[in-house]
Amino acid sequence: MPLAEAVKYVAAAYGAVLLVLIGYLIVAGRRIGRLQRDVRVLDEELTRRRGGA
Amino acid sequence: MQSASTAGAEAGARPAVPGLATTTAILAAAGVALVVGLVVGFWIAPTDASTLGFSQKIFYFHAPIAETALLAYGVAFVAALLYLRRGEARYDRLGVAAVRLGLLFSLLVMVTGTIWGRAAWGVWWAWEPRLTTFLIACLLYSAYFVLRGAVEDESRRATYAALFAIVAFVDVPITFFATRFLPAGLHPVVLGLSGSGMDHRDLIAFLISMAGMTLLFVGLLRLELGIEALREELRELKYRLGR
Secondary structure (H helix, E strand, O other): OOHHHHHHHHHHHHHHHHHHHHHHHHHHHHHHHHHHHHHHHHHHHHHHHHHHO | OOOHHHHHHHOOOOOOOOOHHHHHHHHHHHHHHHHHHHHHHHHHOOOOOOOOHHHHHHHHHHHHHHHHHHHHHHHHHHHHHHHHHHOOHHHHHHHHHHHHHHHHHHHHHHHHHHHHHHHHOOOOOOOOHHHHHHHHHHHHHHHHHHHHHHOOOHHHHHHHHHHHHHHHOOHHHHHHHHHHHOOOOOOOOOOEOOEOOOOHHHHHHHHHHHHHHHHHHHHHHHHHHHHHHHHHHHHHHHHHOOO
16 A cells, blocks of 8 residues: 555544544543532532521 | 532532542553654554555554453453442442443444554455454443443342343453454454564554553543542432432
8 A cells, every 4th residue: 555545544543543532531521520510519509408407 | 527529519619520630640641651652653663564564553552442442341340240249339330430441442443443454454344253253342332331221220230230241241352362263364463472473663662552551541440430439429419418
């Protein structure tokens, strides 16, 4: 296979790995952000209930 | 004792992800190792003299990703055994995180493998032993999540998932040894008893990438377990609020 064509395949393979890993980290970051927000909201509600009791 | 989330809420801060600093350090170390592996692979190791030519450079990520996927399924297998023996939920969480990452790495193997297959063999897919057994592993471990989604009771779900993870693991050694026992396939044996057959610079690049990919797996596994710990915290808070 000519070098120029092989370079395209190599770039595509490494690009795909980078893209999937970045995508995974973005999704993981969003999951963390959502969970942190939910935990904080419920935690504050629990604190309020304790204060009101 | 005060929970992490309670402490965080009282300080007006976000609830902490357990061990995030260490996880970040591991992921950074993984990134460094992977970049070094590529530098050695692309600039120091020689270009393959066989028909593979420059496309052989895909190997420095493809093979370590494949080994890491199998490692992840191995961790899920051990976690399943530990769950069945001890019944502790943390082993179920470890199993879920390991299988999720196993599937992530499997996806990467399939993507890099099909691209490399097209470049090296002229086809996107071939029904040869290594590819076929790897595809079976992907399908089996995808079914793991289908099974988990089908069982509502937490304890039963964890038990069934653990049993499934043990059965599914049967395919992992078959996949690993497929190139050794069925040499008619297109995949070469990378590391055999008689050595690797690779140029020592190729081998160094491969081993550095392998270390980087293993560190990446460990870092992501810790991240997944941190997420599971937050999820557990959320469940606990809901329970205390009567929801």
